[in-house]
Amino acid sequence: MGTTLNGTVDVPVVVDESKDAGENFPGDKKITVVFVLGGPGSGKGTQCANIVKHFGFTHLSAGDLLRAEIKSGSENGTMIQNMIKEGKIVPSEVTIKLLQRAMRESGNDKFLIDGFPRNEENRAAFENVTKIEPEFVLFLDCSEEEMEQRILGRNQGRDDDNIETIRKRFKVFMESSLPVVEYYNSKGKLRKVDGGKSVEEVFEAVKEIFSPYSAQANTVGNSKVSTVKGFLRWWPDFRIDGSHVACRWFRTARRILSRILTKAMSPKATYIFVVCIAVFAYVYMPTIEGYM
Numbered sequence: 001m002g003t004t005l006n007g008t009v010d011v012p013v014v015v016d017e018s019k020d021a022g023e024n025f026p027g028d029k030k031i032t033v034v035f036v037l038g039g040p041g042s043g044k045g046t047q048c049a050n051i052v053k054h055f056g057f058t059h060l061s062a063g064d065l066l067r068a069e070i071k072s073g074s075e076n077g078t079m080i081q082n083m084i085k086e087g088k089i090v091p092s093e094v095t096i097k098l099l100q101r102a103m104r105e106s107g108n109d110k111f112l113i114d115g116f117p118r119n120e121e122n123r124a125a126f127e128n129v130t131k132i133e134p135e136f137v138l139f140l141d142c143s144e145e146e147m148e149q150r151i152l153g154r155n156q157g158r159d160d161d162n163i164e165t166i167r168k169r170f171k172v173f174m175e176s177s178l179p180v181v182e183y184y185n186s187k188g189k190l191r192k193v194d195g196g197k198s199v200e201e202v203f204e205a206v207k208e209i210f211s212p213y214s215a216q217a218n219t220v221g222n223s224k225v226s227t228v229k230g231f232l233r234w235w236p237d238f239r240i241d242g243s244h245v246a247c248r249w250f251r252t253a254r255r256i257l258s259r260i261l262t263k264a265m266s267p268k269a270t271y272i273f274v275v276c277i278a279v280f281a282y283v284y285m286p287t288i289e290g291y292m
């Protein structure tokens, strides 16, 4: 059952210990993380979608994960909804758990984390919990006038895309998020781009920054492959007891396979190969289980 703690901003936060939220992620796994920061409406989501297509990263939007958590009917849903409506920053422990779970479930090892860390508490807590330092931080610099116009025109039916909340979000961005941007600047990790230009022009600048990663784009970062890998991860727990020897055998095989695939095969070949393995496992696993 869940326990109730006080979040650092004095809001009740429910920590559900019954679910594996992925808190031990990444463990020993080598992970590449790029934070994508910028004011509300600066174009973070738009550019992340382009980066995913070209460079094989998995895009994780902290805002999208929080909105999905509200929809899922989670015990923290009402608290998250109220904070988003007020443009406030949700306690780090909630957002970090969601990020860790999404990273673990993706099966990828390269992540664009969009809209996080949004304050000093987010930044320090993420580093403490995951021990991950970002490769660099992409910062989309854009004027408030431009961002306001974009948000008012985006029509995604979001509760917080109204003029009153937009102003509050701008204030939070100036007071809490810009210091984080400054922190990474002082560490030489900031890559700043003029986000006020057209989508294509911004992406030209972004491409330059990500060019060292293009050689690695032909790996398992491909989203279809990630989906299949996610299935492989989940499947044995669904079919049989997760502690069963067949399940452990399957996990070890998958880990080895994943390492080989990441280095040696194109996304298409990887995809076909992984689908074949999944079908084979689905058909033969009950037989294997019978012999273990």
Ligand SMILES: Nc1ncnc2c1ncn2[C@@H]1O[C@H](COP(=O)(O)OP(=O)(O)O)[C@@H](O)[C@H]1O
Pocket: 038, 039, 040, 041, 042, 043, 044, 045, 046, 047, 150, 151, 153, 154, 195, 196, 197, 198, 199, 200, 202
């Ligand atoms: N460079 C750009 N020029 C004009 N409009 C843009 C640009 N980038 C994004 N948009 C539009 O602005 C809105 C906000 O962009 P979005 O990517 O959702 O921003 P964020 O994720 O930073 O909140 C969307 O409707 C998007 O289509």
Ligand SMILES: Nc1ccn([C@@H]2O[C@H](COP(=O)(O)OP(=O)(O)O)[C@@H](O)[C@H]2O)c(=O)n1
Pocket: 038, 039, 040, 041, 044, 061, 062, 063, 064, 066, 083, 084, 085, 087, 088, 089, 090, 091, 095, 114, 115, 116, 117, 118, 122, 160, 169
């Ligand atoms: N790290 C984060 C990211 C978002 N959020 C919340 O989610 C809201 C929407 O964030 P978002 O990144 O989806 O959208 P933009 O404000 O960037 O357009 C924020 O205003 C916060 O209330 C948060 O609390 N912590």
